[in-house]
Amino acid sequence: MKALLVCLALLFSGCLAAVPDNDALPVEQACLMSAGQAVPITVEVARTSAERSRGLMGRERLAPNAGMLFVYNYQRRADHGFWMYRTLIPLDIAYLDRDGVIGAIRHMVPCPSGQGRDCPTYEAGVPFYRALEMNQGYFESQGIGVGDRLSLNASDCR
8 A cells, every 4th residue: 555655646746746746837948149140049028017027036057058037018107127135146238129130238136125225227228128037147158249139030040
């Protein structure tokens, strides 16, 4: 009987592992493009207010060529920005126009405060429709800067 219970427990735990994570965001292959190169990346896409609010909070790491893309239905003002409340890893953020052209890049550091109001906001400085967070230093290490573009068409990287 004990062996049967152990087998059922293992079987049930395997079933639970197959259940999709309801908090998982859609993942897309994308391409950062500059005049001299195309860099393939993988992005989690945050489209709803709740997904954008959660962002990368609580993550202890981000894969080297991965990021999070925040998508808005309408243009955000230049004074709109992001903060690093409950975000554990240093990030860079690129603010993108409707066509995916990078208008500004900001370096963001984790905020140690337990109160969101004590965390700085990293304003875009330009109107934007999307924002792309990557590991800090990623854009510079890949030679990606203001005026370069994000394409959500992965075939642009071929």
